[in-house]
Amino acid sequence: MPQFERYFGIDYSGARTPDCSLPGLCLYAATLAQPPTKVPPPPSPRKHWTRRGLAEWLATELREGPPTLVGIDHAFSFPLRYFEVHFIAPDWVTFLDDFQRHWPTDGEHIYVDFIRDGGRGDGAARMGNSRWRRITEVRCRAKSVFHFDTPGSVAKSTHAGLPWLRYLRQQLGKRVHFWPFDGWTPPPGRSVIAEVYPALWNRTVAVEDRNSHQHDAYCVAQWMQQSDAADKLPIYFQPTLRPAESTLARLEGWILGLV
Numbered sequence: 611m612p613q614f615e616r617y618f619g620i621d622y623s624g625a626r627t628p629d630c631s632l633p634g635l636c637l638y639a640a641t642l643a644q645p646p647t648k649v650p651p652p653p654s655p656r657k658h659w660t661r662r663g664l665a666e667w668l669a670t671e672l673r674e675g676p677p678t679l680v681g682i683d684h685a686f687s688f689p690l691r692y693f694e695v696h697f698i699a700p701d702w703v704t705f706l707d708d709f710q711r712h713w714p715t716d717g718e719h720i721y722v723d724f725i726r727d728g729g730r731g732d733g734a735a736r737m738g739n740s741r742w743r744r745i746t747e748v749r750c751r752a753k754s755v756f757h758f759d760t761p762g763s764v765a766k767s768t769h770a771g772l773p774w775l776r777y778l779r780q781q782l783g784k785r786v787h788f789w790p791f792d793g794w795t796p797p798p799g800r801s802v803i804a805e806v807y808p809a810l811w812n813r814t815v816a817v818e819d820r821n822s823h824q825h826d827a828y829c830v831a832q833w834m835q836q837s838d839a840a841d842k843l844p845i846y847f848q849p850t851l852r853p854a855e856s857t858l859a860r861l862e863g864w865i866l867g868l869v
Contacts, residue, residue: 612838613798615676616641618649619830620664621808621823622684624722624766628715628774631656635664636827642839646831648824662716665774669781672801679838681806681830684767685755686775686791687863689742696736700861702791706776712736716773722766726758744862745855750807752865762809778803790864794848794856804866806830811867833867845869 616639623634635658638646651659652667672678686702693700698708710716712732713725725731738756747754758765779788787796789804796802808826811833817825837843849869851859 611841612642613677613796613843614679614802614834614838616678617646617831617834617838618668618671618678618680619646619806619827619832619834620680620682621826621830622682622764622767622771623661623823624684624715624768624770627719627721628662628770629660629718631658631660633658634823635659635661636823637664638824638827638831640831640835642835646828646835648827661770661774665777669778672778672782672786672803675801677799678801679834679843680801680803681834681866682771682803683806683808683826683830684764684771685744685747685863686772686788686805687744687861688738688755689744689862690858691742692738693861702788702861702863703779706772706779709736710773710776713769714773715770716777722769725769745858746863746865746868750810750865750868752807752809775803789847789866790860794860795844796847805863806867807865810865 619638621636623632625632625634637649637659639649640646651663687705698705712735714720714731715722715725720730725733728734740754740757742756743754753763755765755768757763787800787802789796789802808829812826812829815829820828837846846867846869849864
């Protein structure tokens with residue numbers, strides 16, 4: 611039996627500021643009966659979504675709507691080594707608060723690069739190393755969350771997106787299950803927000819008339835829809851991990867779809 615009624619696939623973007631209209635920030639939505647379709651931002655002078663606008667829209671939709679599975683294409687946490695080096699308690703909410711204090715990328719007129727360059731925030735006190743990788747990245751051969759300025763990297767998207775996960779957590783509380791930080795098995799009837807990696811599926815789906823950002827969001831929504839319809843999500847919500855790995859992944863995060 612399907613666990614969800616809606617599926618939101620999001621290809622994220624760390625470009626420019628939280629209030630800039632971003633072509634690379636795309637949202638596709640599906641239901642069990644309807645294939646993924648592109649969701650434009652609410653009517654405004656902006657043609658594309660902004661990070662702030664998307665976060666606010668998601669907060670409303672997940673607060674008022676039916677159980678929804680949301681897949682977002684950026685990392686939700688950092689490798690264990692980051693916590694150790696910066697003496698951060700092994701707790702995801704503590705991490706989000708600490709990160710936002712040093713990397714306030716949800717602030718007005720702030721680019722990720724402003725903080726990287728030392729002009730805003732205090733990023734120098736919370737830097738990572740591109741050699742540090744989470745176990746989920748090792749398993750799927752993804753780049754480090756600290757690997758900036760290279761094709762296929764999610765470093766900038768991650769550093770731009772983490773404060774908005776914090777915002778959603780604060781806005782929605784227990785209405786939403788942040789997987790796997792709140793546990794590997796989401797409660798019935800609750801919406802779920804999870805990290806995804808479109809490269810797991812985007813080469814197996816015809817591109818048609820979509821650009822790369824649209825295609826990634828489409829593939830995420832389609833995979834979630836089809837997996838739920840086939841009753842396979844419980845398998846993906848419980849990846850094959852040793853006990854120590856499972857504990858570590860509750861801190862570092864895990865990519866939905868890796869088993």
